[in-house]
Amino acid sequence: MMFLLLVAFMLMVDEGGVAALDSEICKVTSCKRYGPPVRFPFWLKDQRCGYPDPGFQLSCSQNKQTMLHLPRSVKMTVQYIDYEKQTIDVSGPDGETCLYQQLPSLNLSASPFKFFGQLQNITLYNCSEKSDKDSYVVGACPIIALPPDTRNNFNLVNCTKFVDISAIPRDFEFGITLQWSKPMCIECEAQGRSCRLKNVSTPPQTECYDTPKPSNQTVTCPSASTVLASYERTTNEFKDKLGQGGYGTVFKGRLSNDVLVAVKILNDSKGNGEEFINEVGSMSRIHHVNVTRLVGFCADGYKRALVYEYLPNESLEKFIFSAKGENHVLGWNKLQDIALGIAKGIEYLHQGCEQRILHFDIKPHNILLDQNFNPKISDFGLAKLCSKDQSAVSMTAARGTMGYIAPEVLSRNFGNVSYKSDVYSFGMLLLEMVGGRKNINVTVENTSQVYFPEWAYNHLDNGEETRIRIENESHSEIARKLTIVGLWCIQWYPVDRPSMKVVIQMLEGEADSLTKPPNPFGAADHMKMSAFKYKKPVNIELAVIAE
Numbered sequence: 001m002m003f004l005l006l007v008a009f010m011l012m013v014d015e016g017g018v019a020a021l022d023s024e025i026c027k028v029t030s031c032k033r034y035g036p037p038v039r040f041p042f043w044l045k046d047q048r049c050g051y052p053d054p055g056f057q058l059s060c061s062q063n064k065q066t067m068l069h070l071p072r073s074v075k076m077t078v079q080y081i082d083y084e085k086q087t088i089d090v091s092g093p094d095g096e097t098c099l100y101q102q103l104p105s106l107n108l109s110a111s112p113f114k115f116f117g118q119l120q121n122i123t124l125y126n127c128s129e130k131s132d133k134d135s136y137v138v139g140a141c142p143i144i145a146l147p148p149d150t151r152n153n154f155n156l157v158n159c160t161k162f163v164d165i166s167a168i169p170r171d172f173e174f175g176i177t178l179q180w181s182k183p184m185c186i187e188c189e190a191q192g193r194s195c196r197l198k199n200v201s202t203p204p205q206t207e208c209y210d211t212p213k214p215s216n217q218t219v220t221c222p223s224a225s226t227v228l229a230s231y232e233r234t235t236n237e238f239k240d241k242l243g244q245g246g247y248g249t250v251f252k253g254r255l256s257n258d259v260l261v262a263v264k265i266l267n268d269s270k271g272n273g274e275e276f277i278n279e280v281g282s283m284s285r286i287h288h289v290n291v292t293r294l295v296g297f298c299a300d301g302y303k304r305a306l307v308y309e310y311l312p313n314e315s316l317e318k319f320i321f322s323a324k325g326e327n328h329v330l331g332w333n334k335l336q337d338i339a340l341g342i343a344k345g346i347e348y349l350h351q352g353c354e355q356r357i358l359h360f361d362i363k364p365h366n367i368l369l370d371q372n373f374n375p376k377i378s379d380f381g382l383a384k385l386c387s388k389d390q391s392a393v394s395m396t397a398a399r400g401t402m403g404y405i406a407p408e409v410l411s412r413n414f415g416n417v418s419y420k421s422d423v424y425s426f427g428m429l430l431l432e433m434v435g436g437r438k439n440i441n442v443t444v445e446n447t448s449q450v451y452f453p454e455w456a457y458n459h460l461d462n463g464e465e466t467r468i469r470i471e472n473e474s475h476s477e478i479a480r481k482l483t484i485v486g487l488w489c490i491q492w493y494p495v496d497r498p499s500m501k502v503v504i505q506m507l508e509g510e511a512d513s514l515t516k517p518p519n520p521f522g523a524a525d526h527m528k529m530s531a532f533k534y535k536k537p538v539n540i541e542l543a544v545i546a547e
Helices: 002-014 099-105 148-153 186-190 224-238 274-283 332-352 420-435 452-461 473-489 500-508 525-531
Strands: 057-060 066-070 074-082 087-091 113-115 119-127 143-146 159-169 176-180 194-197 206-209 241-245 248-254 260-266 294-300 303-309 356-358 367-369 375-377 384-386
Touching (some): 099 119, 099 159, 186 194, 274 294, 274 303, 332 473, 332 500, 420 452, 420 473, 452 473
Antiparallel strands (some): 066 074, 074 087, 087 176, 113 176, 119 143, 119 159, 194 206, 248 260, 260 303, 294 303, 356 384
């Protein structure tokens, strides 16, 4: 009962206002619920209570995004502020899909910020939409960014060089991290204290202080009847079950302002509750449109809960697997968008955070869809964190779901476990999206079932169409592209697989520009046969796919 009270109390507290007491001058505030908290040295426009440098002024856009204003009228959307490390993660402004277009105007010398992380020199090329540039354009962006020593490797016949830029972050298109060194409040943050301006100091200086607690205000817990009433309203007594996973059950809930949430009640934890620590530790670092958002969490002994944003269309698995054969009800264009969104989410996990996050359980069941069928990666119970310069990670036991586990996770004979293991899982997911069926049925011994990945490769290798009967030619090209990319991703040895950044480029390009992958089933075939039992029926045509 105490656990349920804590969950309900957590949700009630979460419904409080977005402002909280910080000092006598400044209050912590934000542009929207769950938006990045704004406090010293930052301040919102018209607030005038942060560090006296206009570079720390933020504003709220019409749709309540937190905006950072940089010199030369460059605006960025604030995704996350780390006050302990004095960094701020920003991406393009609302509706802006091409960050490279802002680079020529970006000058941080007149701001309090500098780039954080590894830097590189690049040359920008302006390319027409129909140029023969294979797949090296970033999204809908007509600009290609290339390091100087790689420009001769690409066909830039329809592209025009327009600027050289020095010392910008790698993977700029996914957003950037800026760092400020002044004012220096790291010591205050490390002590759990607050930072503010000294009353009289020229030039401006800061000091640490303890946040005062008003003597006329006490914090009291609501009565048991109030908490239970809120609990019943929030979770409907956990009657609305959304799904069941290996580590817990997910229920639908509703906050007091009618905001829907998904409450994941974890199974009784074993050991130190590693899956709970993994999930909270990983999710607290993530801020990406293609990753589920953690709203809150609660722990009471071995009872633990995670509260996520609610995604009404449930998992991708529901739409690509059907006992009645009603596959691809989303349509091929939407499937392509979903595949690209998942790829961008995984790329963010691998490169977009300070530490690399390896998911180790990428599969359709863990891809949730919002109201617009935008994909979001979920379930980080098996995730591992490692530094970006770490080429391999240690693992005491295999983790993941059969059918999606990379060979090197099961046996080090095939290479080291690394971020390429997630690439393999993504490839298997892609091929299931195309085939509309599970690649491997691990619940039965069925040696006569069609193993779609090898079936698809055999047709490509013979110069044949994939023989997935789709009447629309453009849809057939999408299926072919997803198949080729998937086959590249499931190469048996990690070194032969592309990075997720290259995968994104392949998905955004045309199918005709893609190179046929090597045979992923040619190496160590006898070992694979012992793990995955299947025959090789080639003269089979898949059924018509209903759109």
